[in-house]
Amino acid sequence: MTCETAIGIKEITHYFGEKKVLAGISFSVEKGEILGLLGPSGAGKTTLIRIVTGQLTPSTGSVSLEGNDMALVKQEAYRRIGMMMDDLGFYERLSCYDNLKLCAGFYEVREERIREVLEQVGLYQDRKCPVQKLSKGMKSRLALARAVLHGPEFLFLDEPTAGLDPATTRQIHELILQLQRDGATIFLTTHNMTEAEKLCKHVALLHEGQIVEYGAPQEINRRYNHRNKLKIRLYGGSSLELPNTAASAEEVCGYLQKGQIETIHSTEPDLESVFLELTGCSLQEED
Amino acid sequence: MKNTAIIYKKQLKDTGKNMALWIQFVMFPVMAAIMENSIRVENMPDHFFVGMFTVMHIGMAPLTVSASIISEEKEKNTLRMLLFANVRPMEYLCGVGGFVFSACMAGGVVFGFLGGYTGEKLFSFWLIMAAGILASMLLGAAVGVWSKNQIAATAVVTPVMMVFSFLPMLAMFNGTIAKAADFVYSQHIQLLMNSLSAGTPAEAKNVIVIAVNITIAAALFVIAYRRRGLT
Incomplete structure (x- = not known):
C-alpha cells in the first residue's frame, strides 16, 4: 500500500534573532493520518506549526501541501485548512453562534452547518452565550468547532487539550478521531504523551528545535525497551x-x-520515558 | 465586497455591545441637542452649540473608535483569524472604515437637522463633515495599526484627539492657539461651518489645509501599515 504525502516538511531551520529555534526539521505527514509533534514547552512546536501553516517564513527550508510549495499556495490553501491555535482570537462580546456565523460567511458555508458543529462540540445549548462568559474548556471546544466549520482537509491543532479537564479532553479526543475517520489529515502539537499515544499514527519528538525521534508510538516504545x-x-x-x-x-x-x-x-517504556532517555528532560518540563 | 459587507455587519453588532465605543457616536449629538434646546445666551451666534459639538464629534469619534477597533483586533488576535479566513487587509479596512464613517455620519444627520440646514446647505454641511471624519479616521487607523494593543493606542490617541477636538474651541479665546490651529483640519472645518452658517463664502485656504491634513493622515496610515502590518 502506498502512502500519499499530505504535508511535507523539508530542512526547516529558523532563527529568532541570533537564536536558532528550529534546526533542520524534516518529516512528512501522510494523507488521512494524525501526526503528533511532541515536546516540552519551548521546544519549538508552536514555531514549527506557525511555519507549516504559513504564518511564519522559515529562515531556510520549505513546506509543501500535497506537493505544492506552501509559500506559493498559501492564500488558496487557507480554504482547505482548519486551525485551532491560541493566537487566533474570538470576538468576545459576540455569541458563540455569531462568531461561527462570521466565519461561515467568509467560507460560504451554509448556516445549518453552524448548528452541526456546535452540537458536535456540545455547545449548541450555549450558542447565544457571549464568548467572554465561556470557560476555558468551552472556548477550546468553540475553537475546534471554528477550525472544522468549513470541513477542512488539513487540520492544525496547537495543544488542543492544554489545561482542560479530563471530560472535555475526552470529548475533544473523540471529535479529533471522528474528523480523522472522515478523512482529515491532522497535525497536532502536544506535550501530553497519553494524548499522543491515543491519537497519533506517528509522533515526532521535538527537543530544543531538533527532531530526536520519529515513528509510531508503540514502535518507538518497543525500540527503547x-x-x-x-x-x-x-x-x-x-x-x-x-x-x-x-x-x-x-x-x-x-x-x-x-x-x-x-x-x-x-x-516497555512510554513516550515520556523515551523522551527522558533521549534528552534528559521531561515532556512536562517548562523551559 | 462580500467580505467587506460581513466585516461591516460584524462591526455593527460588536459595537452595539460595546458601550465605550457606542457612547462615542452618540455623546456629542445628544449634548448638542440638549444644549441647543436649553441654553440661550444673548449675542450668541445661531446654532453655536451645533457648530462646536460637530467639530468635537469629528475630532473625537472617528479617531478614537478607529484606533480602538483596530488595536483591539490586533491585541485579541481576531485580525489574524480574519486573515486566515481569506479576508484581505483592504477588505477588512474598508469594512471597519465604512462602519466608522457611516456611524459618524449618522451623528451628522442629527447635527444637520439641529443646525436647521436644508437642501444644498445640508448637503454642504455633510460634505464638510465627511472630509473631517475622513481625516480623523485615517489618523485613528494609523494609530490602531501602529499600536500593539489597546492601552498603547489609547495612550497615543487621547492627546491627539484632545488637540483636534478642542483646538478650534480654544482658538476662539487665545490668539497664539489660533495661530497654531491654523494648520489643523478641525480648525478649518470649524471655519467652514461658520461660513456655511453665516452664509458667507468659504476661503480656498480652508479647503487646502483640510486636503493637506487628509494627505498627511493617509501617508501616516500607509507608513504604519507598511511598518507594522495588520498582525
Whole structure:
C-alpha cells in the first residue's frame, strides 16, 4: 500500500534573532493520518506549526501541501485548512453562534452547518452565550468547532487539550478521531504523551528545535525497551520481574495455572520515558 | 465586497455591545441637542452649540473608535483569524472604515437637522463633515495599526484627539492657539461651518489645509501599515 504525502516538511531551520529555534526539521505527514509533534514547552512546536501553516517564513527550508510549495499556495490553501491555535482570537462580546456565523460567511458555508458543529462540540445549548462568559474548556471546544466549520482537509491543532479537564479532553479526543475517520489529515502539537499515544499514527519528538525521534508510538516504545522484562504482581502483594524470553514461559504459566497473577505487564517504556532517555528532560518540563 | 459587507455587519453588532465605543457616536449629538434646546445666551451666534459639538464629534469619534477597533483586533488576535479566513487587509479596512464613517455620519444627520440646514446647505454641511471624519479616521487607523494593543493606542490617541477636538474651541479665546490651529483640519472645518452658517463664502485656504491634513493622515496610515502590518 502506498502512502500519499499530505504535508511535507523539508530542512526547516529558523532563527529568532541570533537564536536558532528550529534546526533542520524534516518529516512528512501522510494523507488521512494524525501526526503528533511532541515536546516540552519551548521546544519549538508552536514555531514549527506557525511555519507549516504559513504564518511564519522559515529562515531556510520549505513546506509543501500535497506537493505544492506552501509559500506559493498559501492564500488558496487557507480554504482547505482548519486551525485551532491560541493566537487566533474570538470576538468576545459576540455569541458563540455569531462568531461561527462570521466565519461561515467568509467560507460560504451554509448556516445549518453552524448548528452541526456546535452540537458536535456540545455547545449548541450555549450558542447565544457571549464568548467572554465561556470557560476555558468551552472556548477550546468553540475553537475546534471554528477550525472544522468549513470541513477542512488539513487540520492544525496547537495543544488542543492544554489545561482542560479530563471530560472535555475526552470529548475533544473523540471529535479529533471522528474528523480523522472522515478523512482529515491532522497535525497536532502536544506535550501530553497519553494524548499522543491515543491519537497519533506517528509522533515526532521535538527537543530544543531538533527532531530526536520519529515513528509510531508503540514502535518507538518497543525500540527503547532495553530491559525487556515482564512485571508481575501476585495476589498477596508480592511483585517480581522476569526476562521476557522463552525461559520464563514455564514460570509464568505456573502462576497462571495457580491463578496467582493479579497484573502482568511488559516493561516497555512510554513516550515520556523515551523522551527522558533521549534528552534528559521531561515532556512536562517548562523551559 | 462580500467580505467587506460581513466585516461591516460584524462591526455593527460588536459595537452595539460595546458601550465605550457606542457612547462615542452618540455623546456629542445628544449634548448638542440638549444644549441647543436649553441654553440661550444673548449675542450668541445661531446654532453655536451645533457648530462646536460637530467639530468635537469629528475630532473625537472617528479617531478614537478607529484606533480602538483596530488595536483591539490586533491585541485579541481576531485580525489574524480574519486573515486566515481569506479576508484581505483592504477588505477588512474598508469594512471597519465604512462602519466608522457611516456611524459618524449618522451623528451628522442629527447635527444637520439641529443646525436647521436644508437642501444644498445640508448637503454642504455633510460634505464638510465627511472630509473631517475622513481625516480623523485615517489618523485613528494609523494609530490602531501602529499600536500593539489597546492601552498603547489609547495612550497615543487621547492627546491627539484632545488637540483636534478642542483646538478650534480654544482658538476662539487665545490668539497664539489660533495661530497654531491654523494648520489643523478641525480648525478649518470649524471655519467652514461658520461660513456655511453665516452664509458667507468659504476661503480656498480652508479647503487646502483640510486636503493637506487628509494627505498627511493617509501617508501616516500607509507608513504604519507598511511598518507594522495588520498582525
